[in-house]
């Protein structure tokens with residue numbers, strides 16, 4: 229039902245087929261409630277018998293239902309996406325706050341919103357870079373741009389930048405929680421375990437703190453939450469366990485949150501795959517918990533020869549999806565196939581990951597096939613970073 233509550237215009241007269249779907253969903257809910265109540269009135273032996281019966285009957289019935297319902301559901305999704313594009317939100321003059329706007333996806337999001345005429349609040353720790361982004365955003369068409377130096381893992385900083393936004397503009401329409409860091413190391417190689425807490429602090433808590441302080445303002449403006457999660461929150465990527473966990477928590481939090489808030493605040497969960505940015509150029513937390521400016525070794529193992537999408541294209545897709553009020557934006561789109569594969573046959577994906585990331589062949593290919601291929605390539609991708617190993621501790 230989230231799909232329907234997320235329709236961009238509440239004044240649209242609901243088409244007849246949506247009424248049928250609503251009726252079908254409510255009746256199914258009613259049947260489930262009746263079954264649960266009847267089940268709880270049975271004694272333990274009877275309940276045990278029914279559980280055994282359900283274990284045998286439920287899987288094939290669910291599979292058959294999926295096969296039967298998938299085609300009409302896909303058709304419905306298609307029509308809904310057409311409907312959403314007709315009622316796409318015009319963000320000109322509206323106020324958009326973006327965290328992590330000093331580089332990569334956040335920077336390009338600022339430019340895309342600026343082209344649509346939105347007023348911007350840009351947040352990150354590197355003030356000099358923020359100023360450059362703000363300058364270009366003004367040239368691209370943003371009527372008013374404010375930059376705020378802040379660390380999203382600090383709750384007081386999050387309260388401050390939301391307060392400053394509302395004091396300056398009097399409203400907030402879109403909150404984009406994009407700030408994030410990656411970490412790359414095998415769990416057994418993480419020498420100082422407590423140095424990885426910033427991954428959760430920035431990727432998860434950084435989004436939650438900002439959401440907490442922004443929620444009353446978003447509710448007033450009937451605004452939107454745009455959450456930059458990651459495909460790694462759905463797929464188990466080796467050497468990125470902390471990162472995957474932080475993004476999985478983020479997705480689950482915001483999926484729950486949008487059910488709680490309903491149509492008051494619409495949430496758009498963005499699931500990017502590999503996108504060209506400082507992160508994919510090797511800006512990761514190393515196994516000592518140190519933020520490497522460019523970690524070529526980890527980059528070759530983790531990103532290797534995999535193709536990645538352009539930051540600009542990704543940002544355009546995200547902003548268009550946000551304006552249409554899509555519940556999920558997956559970029560590149562073909563990654564949907566990997567998610568489908570993961571749901572139907574998770575083992576196949578695990579074998580693939582073990583082979584490519586070198587946990588299957590162990591010491592022979594410790595870096596995995598990905599790194600092996602990279603070492604055999606004579607020319608590297610144009611975005612391949614220079615071996616400029618500047619390091620900076622995040623925790624000390």
Ligand SMILES: NC(=O)c1ccc[n+]([C@@H]2O[C@H](COP(=O)([O-])OP(=O)(O)OC[C@H]3O[C@@H](n4cnc5c(N)ncnc54)[C@H](OP(=O)(O)O)[C@@H]3O)[C@@H](O)[C@H]2O)c1
Pocket residue numbers: 327328329330331332333334351352353354355357378379380381406407408409410430456457458459499500501502503504505506507508511
């Ligand atoms: N690139 C990909 O392949 C990919 C894939 C899936 C998801 N994502 C997600 O996309 C988001 C953007 O990443 P990116 O690829 O664009 O990487 P990026 O170029 O490294 O950008 C990360 C941004 O986050 C900001 N940031 C980091 N820590 C922060 C903190 N404590 N407080 C405030 N800002 C902070 C950084 O700014 P400062 O250092 O100036 O603070 C920077 O602007 C992240 O959430 C990432 O997990 C990226």
